[in-house]
């Protein structure tokens with residue numbers, strides 16, 4: 001057992017990641033342990049199938065989308081720094097350290113992440129069909145297709161300010177203005 005600082009030496013970009021994400025050294029160490037656990041063949045990168053070992057995700061109705069968010073477009077692997085950056089979206093922001101708009105910056109980042117979970121073709125808009133797909137996976141057991149359609153219809157009507165029948169990021173952000181994003185984004189990942 002080395003001290004925590006010598007164990008940190010093995011972790012790629014540890015210092016920079018702490019600064020960038022606000023994670024503590026203890027957090028980074030814990031995330032690294034998790035990364036190594038998932039990285040069964042010890043190649044220093046994860047593939048989508050490696051995420052199957054995270055039970056919280058396997059049981060999440062939009063787990064596949066969340067896993068997809070770890071991977072840049074066209075890439076099939078994710079390294080430790082990128083892994084940490086994605087998880088930073090799930091990190092609650094300390095409410096007692098609001099200054100220089102830092103809080104709202106990280107809120108915007110989190111909203112962007114959430115937006116991408118819907119915007120699967122990444123054209124910068126959530127179409128009616130994209131919204132329906134997410135609602136369908138989340139509510140499948142509980143509501144009829146007809147109810148789904150009307151929930152989607154109402155959501156679009158409420159958010160769609162320029163009436164192009166899709167939700168842009170700005171519209172998405174506006175419609176969630178009063179929602180506590182930290183509460184929504186907190187997950188089993190960081191506990």
Ligand SMILES: [Ca+2]
Nearest residue numbers: 119121123125
């Ligand atoms: Ca889209």
Ligand SMILES: [Ca+2]
Nearest residue numbers: 160162164166
């Ligand atoms: Ca719109």
